[in-house]
Amino acid sequence: MTLSLPLAASIGDPAGVGPELFCAAWALSGAEALPPFFVVGSRALLEQAAHRRGIEVPVRTIAGPDEALEVYDTALPVIDLGDLPYTPGQPDEAGAALALRALETATGLARSGTAAGIVTGPIAKSRLAAIGFRQPGQTEFVAEACGVTPRNAVMMLAGPSLRVVPVTVHVPLRAVPDLLTAELIRTRTAITAAALARDFGIAHPRLAIAGLNPHAGEDGRMGHEDADVVAPAVAALRAAGIDARGPLPADTMFHAEARETYDAAICMYHDQALIPLKALDFDAGVNVTLGLPIVRTSPDHGTAFAIAGTGTARAGATVAAIRMAGECAVRRLSA
Helix, strand or coil, rough: CCCCCCCCEECCCCCHHHHHHHHHHHHCCHHHHHCCCCEHHHHHHHHHHHHHHHCCEEEEEEECCCHHHCCCCEEEEEECCCCCCCCCCCEEECCCCCCCHHHHHHHHHHHCCCCEEECCCCCHHHHHHHHHCCCCCCHCCCCHCCCCCCHHHHHEEECCCEEEECCCCCCCCHHHHEEEECCHHHHHHHHHHHHHHHHHCCCCCCCEEEEEHHHHHHCCCCHHHHHHHHHHHHHHHHHCCEEEEEEECCHHHCCCHEEECCCCCECCCCCHHHEEEEECCCCCCHHHHHHHHEEEEECHHHHHHHCCCCCCCCCCHHHHHHHHHHHHHHHHHHC
């Protein structure tokens, strides 16, 4: 994988597992053939995190992304936003402020074209909210910074075995039927199809559209949303030339033989998408934001405060997020 520009990684909450996992990813970069990246955060904190994990990771301060490629082979480059004491498992407002500054800086570098894309470390949303962060999460922040409406910023979870897109995300289950519209399903599926072609190299993406109700409504016996909302969306997608089929019973969509028939599953609500993804690819799941003018990925796990600093957090999802961001960026830069 050859990138002419490095990826920017925002450190995430410094009391979580993000700092140590970015250090671990750099230590594995040769064996995993990762693209070059730099961390936006704190040099001292990264050095402490690597030491606590028991790995040798030289960390070097850089003034900007153009210096990252020069030092990457011998040290983990970092844009240093200031020192903080390393207190794994003990989040506070100072750490949340650093996480937010890192996210803002990394996003700005990608938007300016000086970084190939961003990989965001896990944050604690409640801690960010306490310091005035008004977006629901990092996805919405990056979308707004890029001038993209939340409706057109699509969350895809991707692993070696499965790609899934939840049409509705962080909302109560009882709210889902009222939020689902044929237009919302059509829009998010069309954005997914375009992103699979542009960023993942799938020329003719195949999309499997899950039904909302058990057995996809079973001809109205278990609800009318599948016939009245999901089916018209699928028909509109097919009329637009997109290879979409459904509504399909969700309980038969995720076994191995079924997964061979599509490139991504479009699901109606959060857990319908994330349960099969995490059951199959828990340690390698990547959160990718589709529909943005920049590449953005994140490991599909949280801050894991309970195990931060213990050296037991696995780096697989962070490695996968860096690799996927690099692959998507290469396709965009070569287009």
